[in-house]
Amino acid sequence: MKDQNKLDIINAKSHFQNAGKFAFKEFNNYYTQLKHNKLGIIFLWIWYIVRIILTILIFSFLMIEGVPNISEIQVLTGSGKISPDKTLAKEQDKLKESLTKDLAQLEKRMNTFTPIYPYIIINTTENKFYVFKGSKLLKEGKCSTGSYINLIGDNKKSWIFKTPRGERKILRKITSPVWKKPDWAFIEEGIPVPSMSHSSRFEYNVLGDYALALGDGYLIHGTIYKRQLGMPVTHGCVRLNDDDLEFVYKNLTVGSRVFIY
C-alpha cells in the first residue's frame, strides 16, 4: 500500500514536471515566434517599457509612501527629550483645550463679518442679484451689468463700460431719477458733445422710479430695456426690473452694503 502511494507521488511529480516543461517549451516557442514577427517585436518592446515604468512607479511609491518620515518619528517619540508618559498626555490635553478655545473665538469673530442688516450681492458674470439679511436670502433675480465695451473716441479718449467689483455702500436713495447724460453717451451715438447744462443732457423716465447711488456715478436703477435683463449691456450701472427695484429700494437703506463680483 505504502509503495503504491510512493509510486503515485512519483507519477504525480513527473506529471507536473512534464507539464511544467511543456508550458516552458510552449512559452519559449511563443516567445521565439514573437521575436520573428514585426508586431511581436513591437509588443515585446512595449512590454519592456511597461515593465520599466512599473518598476519606477513602484520604486517612487516606496520612496514616497513606504519609507516613513524619519524626522516625524523622531519628533513624535520625542527623540528622548520628552518621554511619552503622563506629562506628555497632560500637555497634549492642555494644548487641545487651548486650541478648541481659540477655534470658538475665531468662529465667533468670523460670524461677525456677515451683516445683520439687508445687503445686496451682484454677480456680474451671470447678471444676477441676491438680497440677503444675515444669511437668509430675501430676494434674487436678474439684472444687467457692464458690457465690457471699450469705447474709443476721436481724440483717443476711451471709456470702459464695466461694473466695478468689490464692496460699495448705498450713498443716496433717489425717487424719480433723471439721467444726466455724460459725454460718452453722445460720443457713442456720433452726436457732438453739448455743454454740461444743455437740455439734451437730461433724459426723463429712463431710469425707472427709483435709483440708489453707489458713488463714482454708478447707480442701481430701473430700465426700459427689460428684455435685456440678465445680459451684460450697461455702461457700468446695475439695471433691475420695476418690482425688484422697488423691493431693493424699500429694503436697503443708506449705508447698506453692496457686494459686486
Next chain:
Amino acid sequence: MYENKDIQVKKRKRSWYRYFLYFLLLILVFFSITEVITLIFQKKAISLQYGQGEQSRKIERALYSQETIELLRKKSYLSGRIDMAKSDSITLVVSLVDSVIRLELKGVIIHRAPILKYSKNRLFESSDQFAISNLLSVPGKVTSFEGTLPKEPMMIKIAPKDTSDAIPDIAPDTSKVEPVYYRLNLDNGIIINISEDNPKSYIANMPGFIFNTNEKISQIWDNASSLLRGKRPKNILYIRLKVDARDGRIIYRALPYKARVTVRM
C-alpha cells in the same frame, strides 16, 4: 545576390526601429527618474521649509497628535479667512474638507460652489503633516493666472463720426461659452487647477485637453532641466478641482489679479 540585398535592407530597417525604440525608452526612463527625484526633493524641501525648525520646535511638535493637528489646521483656516477679510478685494476659499469653493469679500460669502471632484498631490498626505499645516496657515497670493477663457471679455468699439455712422448696440450672444480650464499659481508653491466637469464631446473638450497636457509637459520639462542644471526643482503642490462650468467661470472672472487664497484640507 538580390535576395541578400533585400535582407540587408530589411535588417537596416529593423535596426532603425530598434534605435528609435531605444531612444524612446531612454527618454521615458530619464523623465521618470527625474520625476521621482523631484518628488523626493520636494518632500524634503517642504519638511525643511515648513516643518523642522530649531530643536525647541521639535519638542513643541511632540505635543501634536493627529487630533491636535486637525484642530491646528482648522485654526489656520479660520485665521487665514479672518486675515483675508481685512483686505478690500475678493478672496478665494477652497475647503476640500467640505468640498466647497467660496468667494468671500470682507468675510462675507458672496458665492458658494460645490467641488464635484478633486485630487491633490500625494505630497500633501505623505509629507510631514505639521509642515503641511504650517504651509496652509498663511493665505497664498496668486502670482499668475493661466486659462482658456479671457479674464475680462473686453470688446473694442470705435466711436462713430456722426449719427449715420452709429450702430445700435446688439445684445451679446450668451449662447457662446468658452471651455473653463485655468490655474492659479500661488506664491507658496501651490497650484490650484480648476476645470469644468460638464460632460461634453471630445472635440469640445479639446482646448482643456491641450491646456492640461501643455501644463504637464512644461512641468516635467522644468523639473528635468533644473535637475540637469544642478538646481533643486521647484516645490509644486497641485490641487485639481472640478466644478460646474458656470461656477468656474464666475470664480475666474471675479478674482482680482493678486487674489489671496486659503486652502483647507
